[in-house]
Amino acid sequence: MAVSGLSINLATVRQQYDMRQAVEACLKLDISAIAPWRDQVHAIGLGEAARIVADNRLKVTGLCRGGMFPAADAEGLRAAIDDNRRAIDEAAALNADCLVLVVGGLPKGSKDIVHAREMVADGIAAILPHARSAGIPLAIEPLHPMYAADRACVNTLEQALDICDLLGGGVGVAVDVYHVWWDPKLYEQIARAGAKGKILAHHICDWLVPTRDLLLDRGMMGDGVIDLKRIRAAVEKAGFSGPQEVEIFSEANWWKKPGEQVLSTCVERFHTIC
Amino acid sequence: MAVSGLSINLATVRQQYDMRQAVEACLKLDISAIAPWRDQVHAIGLGEAARIVADNRLKVTGLCRGGMFPAADAEGLRAAIDDNRRAIDEAAALNADCLVLVVGGLPKGSKDIVHAREMVADGIAAILPHARSAGIPLAIEPLHPMYAADRACVNTLEQALDICDLLGGGVGVAVDVYHVWWDPKLYEQIARAGAKGKILAHHICDWLVPTRDLLLDRGMMGDGVIDLKRIRAAVEKAGFSGPQEVEIFSEANWWKKPGEQVLSTCVERFHTIC
16 A cells, blocks of 8 residues: 655665665655655666656655855856756656755855845746746745755745745745744744645654754654644645655664665654654 | 943853853953853852942843743743742842843643743743833843744744733843844844834854854854844844843853953954954
8 A cells, every 4th residue: 555645855765775775665665755866866867767756656746956046156156047957957857846945045255144035036036937947846945044054044934935926936835844843923824825826845854852963863753842743734724735755864863774664664653643 | 441332141151250250350351241140140149149240330231041931730830930030039139131031942742832832921921010010121032943942932033022012011022143143034023123112132142154053052253154243233223222242152162261262252353243
């Protein structure tokens, strides 16, 4: 029986498997939805990755990741935009539901987050026509404010949706519980996103107490404090019916366990916790 | 010549000095504004702390800290409220500008941040009459969202100001750049706070890239990415004219240096960076 409604972001098992191995391990557990990272796709080649997806009729809930727009100079901005266009093409080849955008933080040496945010909106605007013609929705992923300096200066759903309002069709949001669970306006903004059909992905994991590393200490669902069922209910009520995508970066714990154990734990927690 | 406009939160030198020693070291540098923590006050006794403040005509920009309201049961809530009333009395004895509230996170075992936030608003409402009659303004300090689970479930200025609107006079906000610098609504909400006379304190330090510990890796002003001058200008334009209060928790760096070096660096950076 297929595990309906569950997708595995392949970063969750990136230390254990390449993309081909990860897909095999998912299929053994009847998981048929995945979200690969571009480096994982490149490692086996885009053609081979696309074949694996097509042959196994996989649902690709997103390709990670485009974005990283802010740059210190015009050349850097242009390079970022070119790279995002390639990412859109890769997402199309994989028949992905969306290209996830981690928009980027402050350029080196800058303290001007207001300007960084302008560069992000301009960058998304620049790639949007290509995304639309490729049929690939762009999913702005607001990242937790602790990543504002070095990974993403879009840090709340409200802010991401304001950018969506500015840019029109073809761009929405990825709702990752790790990044947004704390937000006092979470439920209001999920409803806002849903009303405009802007929820493109729903990522899950958990917030551990204590959290020992800003980047690589995400928890398995149920091991932390996020009210996953409540957020899921809000996301579904808002009209999103796609799979919940497990995305766990866990250097000291899950990345050290056998991949089969990680995936079977995801399935079990998905059924009991999410 | 007195260093006008600079206050030292004594947590900045808590590993080097007790309160008496810290005041002596500040006075040597002509710093005459401080903000002690309650444990530092208790260690030398409230009477002695009050004498030190009065004898040296120190400005106390805040007492840290009240708050920590959410509790798993009624007894815990009552204990928190009692403790906050004592904190108000201590702030009054020290002639502090405000009692800083770090409001508390999730009670043990809870995933219900919405309820925790209700307990916070109720707790502040419960102590507010005592604060008003003692003449001690309560400064809600929104903490960075990375502390939502374990330290403070009030995480943005907007949220804190919504609570202020609910509760009326005698309660405002502490604007700590470390906690709010990332906020897309920062300048809008500083203006909102100022228009209502709700800015009670302005704390400074810096956000390091990378940040190696969620709690104890704050940077000295100028060593990170926060646009301190821009925030200062906004806070002043909003009508706050009190000192900037340096509050740095730095286990691996500043807490290991001689106290005089830390304080003289604060003075130098205050003049050049802030």
